[in-house]
Amino acid sequence: MTADRAVLQEALDRGEEEGGPIEFKERLSRDVHLVDGRMESLAAQLRHRVLSGDGEATYVVGVTDDGRVAGISASAFSETMDVLSLLAEEAGAHIEDVETWGVDEDGLVGVATVREGSILDTDDSHIVVGTAGHVDHGKSTLVGTLVTGQADDGEGGTRSYLDVQPHEVERGLSADLSYAVYGFDGDGAVHLDNPHRKTDRARVVEEADRLVSFVDTVGHEPWLRTTIRGLVGQKLDYGLLTVAADDGPTETTREHLGILLATELPTMVAITKTDLVSDERVQEVERAVERLLRDVEETPLRIERHGVNAAAEEIGDVVPILQTSAVTGTGLDALDDLFERLPKTNGGDGDFRMYIDRTYAVTGVGAVASGTVNSGTVEAGDDLLLGPMPDGSFREVEVRSIEMHYHRVDRAEAGRIVGIALKGVDEAEVERGMVLLPADADPTPVREFEADVVVLNHPTRIGTGYEPVVHLETVSEAAIFRPEDGHLLPGDHGTTTVEFKFRPYLVEEGQRFVFREGRSKGVGTVTDIT
Structure with a gap:
């Protein structure tokens, strides 16, 4: 076995034990394992394995009872995960993570981690904040510092903590939307300890009583189209515009502010990099920002002067401004306080609707559509319509599972940034700009x-x-x-x-x-x- 198969090899070496947490399954199917009392029996077995592992069991799929790696087709693996998810739900547990490896040409073998407890249902005050601002004005660095609670190294190191591509980290420029999350509980901020591990993001989602998700957009002019997509295409509650103290407002700043205000998004301005310049320069940039806001008939409100309470209560009627530094921590406590207080603005009442922003394929799961839920709620197992296809038609699909910041959830409400695994469609057929709707909807696409x-x-x-x-x-x-x-x-x-x-x-x-x-x-x- 190669190094990346260490988890699989460890489970195979341990093997199935009476009273142990590991279970081997070659495959599971709906028409065999969910009928004639089998479901109750297998759910009881799963519950036993979970309790034996102090709340965690390991299911090795695609292997025989004696531990021989057999491998099963992608469709069979996907059905097995569907059945295992139903068994876990019946046993008061949930699938936490799945890892897969190829066997021969078309076979798959995988390890599913099953944890005690029902799938997470998140809070209803979860806010989504879209960032904007000129390139190198510190958007991603500020967000990276907020979600980790770690000071930046002065070189933009914390920006790498966002969900970015390797070439973006290498160049120091974001070329697509990226995402981050942190939250709050009774003791204060719940930060990411190791942002490069998806399980750490899941931990924040699980532990926090209130979540703040960031959609970090692109500051470089050639990617203005992507910035617009992030500010218009997501179900945002607030906008956060950054202006660097060593540069001041630019033409891109004006463009991004115009888009935020044109979409009627309550907006705040963070003056970043205050550690690089004198206090006099910071004041000069702050006055320039205030003039910019007044030029577009907006009322600035300095948080340093009027306080976080006033900013939280009046945002929308005013544009709060505060001074920040990701290196020294200036203003970050005030931002934390503000994000903890800000109310949810997008209730999203009505039937479920989600416009698709990204698509990808997950081995053993299939097509996944990612986006922000516009309205209503969606649950695992729901039947939906997907479309319009190029010819204007809609396709019937089923929700296999839902993930939010790498945490499996049983339902998602308006404002959630989620990935929805779909059954009944290939990933190549799912495109950005399509929409997911309830199965009984009667949509009429238009040209x-x-x-x-x-x-x-x-x-x-x-x-x-x-x-x-x-x-x-x-x-x-x-x-x-x-x-x-x-x-x-x-x-x-x-x-x-x-x-x-x-x-x-x-x-x-x-x-x-x-x-x-x-x-x-x-x-x-x-x-x-x-």
């Missing part, structure tokens, strides 16, 4: 809709045939504009028909969107989909 728009910036005038990219929920699609009056000028507020160029999407009246083409940009609201 065209009417909208009220405001042109924020454009070098000339927008006429019929103008083709920007429209960012609506997680949809990022080229579209054709046909203004009602024939054209729109910078600063104009008018009505236009918007037609997606390539395929239909699910669009609803009242949804807000951002459109962009080069340096041109504007915002809009869907008014008619008929």
